[in-house]
Amino acid sequence: MGQHNISSVAHLIAEPVRSVMLITLADGSTMSAGALAAAAGVTAQTASSHLAKLLDGGLLSVESKGRHRYYRLAGAHVSHVLESLASVGPVTPAWRNTPNRSAQALRFARCCYDHLAGKISIAVTQNMLTRGFIVEASERRYALTTSGHAWLQQLGIDIGELPAGQTELARQCLDWTERQFHVAGPLGARLMDAFLAWGWVRKSSTTRSVAVTPLGWDGFRTHFGIVRETVEPD
Template sequence: MPEIPDFAAAASLIADPARALMLTALLDGRALPAGELAYAARISPQTASSHLAKLLSGGLVSVETEGRHRYYRLAGGDVAEALEHLSLLGPEQPVRRKAISGKARELRHCRCCYDHLAGQVGVAVTQGLVEYGYLVAVADKQFHITAAGAAWFRSIGLDVDALKPTARGLARQCLDWTERSHHLAGPLGVNLLSVMCNLGWLRRAKESRAVQVTPKGWIELRRQLGIDPVSSLAA
């Protein structure tokens, strides 16, 4: 009996139309819940769970738990690269995504997640902190604060050394439920939101979790972290 190629199992998983649509929905790098992947693949949540179990077992996706929710993402860059190459072999298939309301769009743009900054702006701030070398993503969903980062936080009035870590850490990676990327949580995230509000960069809404970036805030976010207000508003 001829030896079966190593890629045969993975190819059989990808070959299923529903699983192919679910994998395509994950190509943008975000982590998505099973319900959203079910919608993208036009299948029931129960069927989606069965497919996701197979993709997990086959090593094509990984799962991340945030509270009561489970989010799925591609297992790695090699999986994304393979899918991108395979997509060139056939006509492009649009990914089905749910439309969002005006209020949901406002919350997606910028909001409080419990007591720290979230949404597109929260993710952009976190990415800026990483790109400028102020934070480094490490194991166990934590961020390491670099010496340059501690100096930057002090420059805006936040003394990192005075913060007390909780059981979950000082600077934690929290998966954003709309952006499916991580934003900054933990005592550092809580105090950063407070400082940005005190500086007049951000303004919290009184009757919702929405947060507004002030004109001064956009100027400072661009100057301090290279954040463009247009890119942070992109869908």
């Protein structure tokens, strides 16, 4: 990648209004210009200018429905860049121990584009590693083992064919709050889809945070050995 491209993308992300818009969309959602303007606390005209720059820079895509336009991240790679940037520099003890409930909720569980992130996701990943269902591979990837594939089938999760353009099943995504890797890529997305379909987790309507339901705690304990008290914030 050329230096000019790096500086251009960095400049787009660094502007505070644009960074808020990008982070707001980091859960893979689609939002109108008005909703993004409200999230960033700017006027519609200001939001329109910033959105145009993000589109030109390849960080967003847009879909028109009637008179309305809806924006989303250009792909999982943009969310990965945002998480990677957030992981640069230390997570201070003050932030880790903050009594702020919103911050605690994000650290516990959140959407990272199409997969789960936070303490609960680290616990899921570690359990799968310990049981030999995935193993660390080269180039920050996980490989699904034969026993892991059989276990997923037992759970009713069909891996099937990789999505178009995908060459890897499971990627190691550095969790910016926990400083450990969690499962991303198609495997991470299908796990998240399953957790939502089973009613184990539910997304927040206003933030990237994810809540685990009582049914979910039973499922995570039974199938992943995750005990609520070991991961849930106080």
